[in-house]
Amino acid sequence: MGIMSFLRERMGTILVVIIGVALFAFIAGEVITYGRSFMSGDRNTLGEVAGEKIAYEQYMDKVKQNTEMFMQQSGQSSITPQITDYVQENSWNQAVGQIILKKELEKLAIVVGTDETKSMVSGNNVSPQIAQYFTDQKTGQLNRQALNNFLSQMQSAKPNDPMIQQWNALVASLIEGKRSEKYFSLVSNGLYVNSLEAQDSYEAKNKLAKFTYVELPYSSLADNKVNITDNDYQAYYDEHKGQFKNTQELRSFEYVSFNASPSKEDTAAIKTQVEKLIPEFKASTNDSLFVQVNSEDKAPLAYQRKGQLEPQLDSVMFTAAPGFVYGPYVANGSYRIAKLVDSRVGPDSVSARHILISAATAGGIDKARANADSLKKLIEGGRPFAELAKNFSEDKQSGEKGGDLGTFGRGAMVPSFEEAAFNGKAGDLKIVESQFGVHLINVLSQKGSSKVVKVATVDKPLVASNKTQSGAYSKAQAFLGSVSKDNFGAEAKKQGFAVRNADDVTGTASALPGLDNARELVKWAFNKAEKGDLVDQVYTLGDQYVVAHLTKVKEEGTLSLADVKDQIKPEVLLQVKAKQLSSKLSSALNGASNIAQVAQKAGAKAVPVENIVFANPVIPGLSLEYKVIGTVFGMQPNKISKPIDGSHGVYVVSLNSFQNPPALTNTVREKQQLSQAITQQATGRLIEALKDKANVKDYRYKFL
Structure with a gap:
């Protein structure tokens, strides 16, 4: 029972260790690159990492573990589609991370010796993951006797005992965690900050600039007065093409949903059902049995102190007499009635x-x-x-x-x-x-002593009637019969239905805007449909009936201009405005000998600012302006800059003066701060480099 108790009570934490320790920084990393290709004939391969396959069963076991862990830690009996997405992504990241890290550790022959393992489990340097289970609550110190007793039980347990197997998995995860720690230490120990870098960092934070600027804000030109040409789009696209790399296939579609949630009539009918139970509930002499027979939620009755009940009940049950029935009231999607079974003064x-x-x-x-x-x-x-x-x-x-x-x-x-x-x-x-x-x-x-109450609650979920559901479905079916892939939007508008868009959907998405349970629709979009296709059936997603039309497919790789045209329109608009405003400021610069004259000729103000540092490139009252502040710190005093395309507008600046900080006589502290920042960045950059090199391929959309 010691093994059972230990593992049962600590299962959530153990799962965290098993899943998390060996992965180190990978778990918190960004979503791994998705792949579109699929190995012909291999129906069990969910993905590939550096040529190594991830089996479907392997991945699903990990998803199951993570789901159970989440439910244990959150106390929830079910999870939402959004949480499902999160768990699946985490599980995928873990599977990918384990393979990548394993290959790196094997390549460098990083091992954890027997003595190191013994030290982590029972020696002078017991791992915190183990020590926390055997800490004396009174002293806060490790209880060596309890730990040794437990280890003795492990030695006498049968090899096929699932508990000993999980204990061995825990120890194995600690070993992998130690190997990971050594690997990342190799990287961080190889980083170095020299004195020149420390000096630059010090000046960037402490050297003060005083300058004057003239700004023509982008907002001074109305959007509808600016004409964007195809050449403008093409120029912006060519200049920023590297930003449009699509790491996974994405699909977009438009849809019309028909609501099948409970109507007013349905709600009234359920309320009536609950109201009819009140006389029998009041007369009941076995409230626990009454709850079991009549309630959807059959939770056992227990005494509760103030603050533990639902808000509606907490305010009335502690002043009521036994037998009092409250309701009907609505809570958690159900109509409920509650009866005060008993109240007493009991210990805290x-x-x-x-x-x-x-x-x-x-x-x-x-x-x-x-x-x-x-x-x-x-x-x-x-x-x-x-x-x-x-x-x-x-x-x-x-x-x-x-x-x-x-x-x-x-x-x-x-x-x-x-x-x-x-x-x-x-x-x-x-x-x-x-x-x-x-x-x-x-x-x-x-x-202690306080009043506690035992409350019996009967609930009836608010669900739609067959009439409501069939009515919504009939409307959806009729709409599907009236549209084609060429007139979807126009026909929806004609019939008065709102069209919603789901843009850039991933192949593993479970939820969409307005649709929580959209997995089946996503599977249709990725596994059955081509661009322009209309669904071949009405999809039932929760309490919605949905008709959809696939509008766009973005393949993996560099996206075309057509794919990103809508996305880049705001930036292209600013670029076109910047050309016009730059031309205006260039004209104002002609013949001007100082910044005040530039402002006067441009019809703007010359605004002085001071105490600006390179490390925090903010113009007070405006925004971050990297180009502007960078230009200032590269100027000579009393010179006027050319027009600068900034984030908020187009600028011309004139440097008045710099105020240099006291000389940096000791670079140790500056080096330490800069080294710490570089080390934190290095881990993330290393992970991204390993991901890119691993050529990760993700086929999950074909399975989930």
């Missing part, structure tokens, strides 16, 4: 110990209860509880401490355990069942 926290008897080990729940009853009689006869807990409890972690569970508040234990611990009194011995087996509980003490 309890100290207790227990002996756990597993039904599986005992040969059934009845035998487990009989064993617990025998132990209870022995204790009542004078045998020490602590002795029996150490010898018989299958929760070895608490058993080694005489069964002591420490002090816990409400909500920390399973309902049946909590009921016994909080509703008894100090000294009580109670036997209860839970999903873990049979517990013999000894209540040691109870602290």
